[in-house]
Amino acid sequence: MAFYRRKKGCSQVSGFTRNEAAAKVMVALDKPDADAALRLASQLQGAGCWMKVGMELFYAAGPSVVRELKSRGFRVFLDLKMHDIPNTVRGGARSIARLGVDLFNVHAAGGKAMMSAAMDGVREAVEAGDAGQAPIVIAVTQLTSTSEAVLRDEIGIASSVEEAVVRYARLAKEAGLQGVVASPLEVVSVKQACGSAFVTVTPGIRPKGADLGDQSRVATPGDAVRMGTDYLVIGRAITSAADPAQALDTILKEMTGA
Numbered sequence: 001m002a003f004y005r006r007k008k009g010c011s012q013v014s015g016f017t018r019n020e021a022a023a024k025v026m027v028a029l030d031k032p033d034a035d036a037a038l039r040l041a042s043q044l045q046g047a048g049c050w051m052k053v054g055m056e057l058f059y060a061a062g063p064s065v066v067r068e069l070k071s072r073g074f075r076v077f078l079d080l081k082m083h084d085i086p087n088t089v090r091g092g093a094r095s096i097a098r099l100g101v102d103l104f105n106v107h108a109a110g111g112k113a114m115m116s117a118a119m120d121g122v123r124e125a126v127e128a129g130d131a132g133q134a135p136i137v138i139a140v141t142q143l144t145s146t147s148e149a150v151l152r153d154e155i156g157i158a159s160s161v162e163e164a165v166v167r168y169a170r171l172a173k174e175a176g177l178q179g180v181v182a183s184p185l186e187v188v189s190v191k192q193a194c195g196s197a198f199v200t201v202t203p204g205i206r207p208k209g210a211d212l213g214d215q216s217r218v219a220t221p222g223d224a225v226r227m228g229t230d231y232l233v234i235g236r237a238i239t240s241a242a243d244p245a246q247a248l249d250t251i252l253k254e255m256t257g258a
């Protein structure tokens with residue numbers, strides 16, 4: 001079965017193999033310590049998916065857990081969502097680039113100078129020979145837990161979520177970043193605004209019938225793929241399953257239409 005990837009209003013058929021689908025999945029290793037995280041990683045070894053290290057794990061286990069995942073052959077997304085003054089973010093980006101992660105993020109709300117500073121930090125680490133390949137740097141637009149009501153009533157942004165996401169995506173592109181974190185529901189608009197090569201990383205993935213939890217703007221794995229997302233961030237649907245490898249397998253089947 002094939003997928004329909006919507007770009008610029010037209011439909012394009014594009015089929016994925018199981019390996020291609022797995023390479024699009026970033027498993028959120030939201031675990032309290034390295035042991036729990038690496039146990040889960042062992043269960044998914046060889047599946048071909050990415051590992052996402054976020055605040056819970058990194059603040060507990062530090063850089064060593066990232067190095068261990070890299071030594072086991074995983075591609076790693078370090079999800080620390082930096083948001084600080086440009087000079088601090090530049091230094092943070094330098095340290096992250098030295099760590100050898102494949103992708104990391106900053107908040108678009110930090111502004112263009114802050115995002116550019118992250119790129120400067122990466123460049124400095126690479127030029128100094130401290131980092132191998134430069135990681136992909138992307139910007140968080142609006143958290144997938146943020147609803148239109150929260151955006152308007154609490155954050156004070158009067159535009160729709162989609163408009164706010166696209167505005168941040170354009171800003172990130174102007175700052176030299178390669179993509180954004182957004183919900184699958186905004187992928188078509190982001191690609192239209194920033195081009196098909198602009199990377200979209202989408203949390204808020206919920207298989208049919210799964211608990212929404214704290215997420216607000218969600219889509220199923222199949223729908224996310226149909227909307228043209230590049231990477232699907234999936235946490236609890238895999239990590240809280242009795243058999244995570246089986247849960248991943250079911251998701252990959254949905255993504256490939258098998």
Ligand code: C5P
Pocket residue numbers: 028030054079140141142143144145181182203204205213215233234235236237
């Ligand atoms: O368990 P669940 O699939 O909801 O996990 C989503 C993961 O994606 C979490 O690790 C969360 O921190 C992350 N994330 C998100 N929304 C963003 C950026 C990252 O949910 N905008």
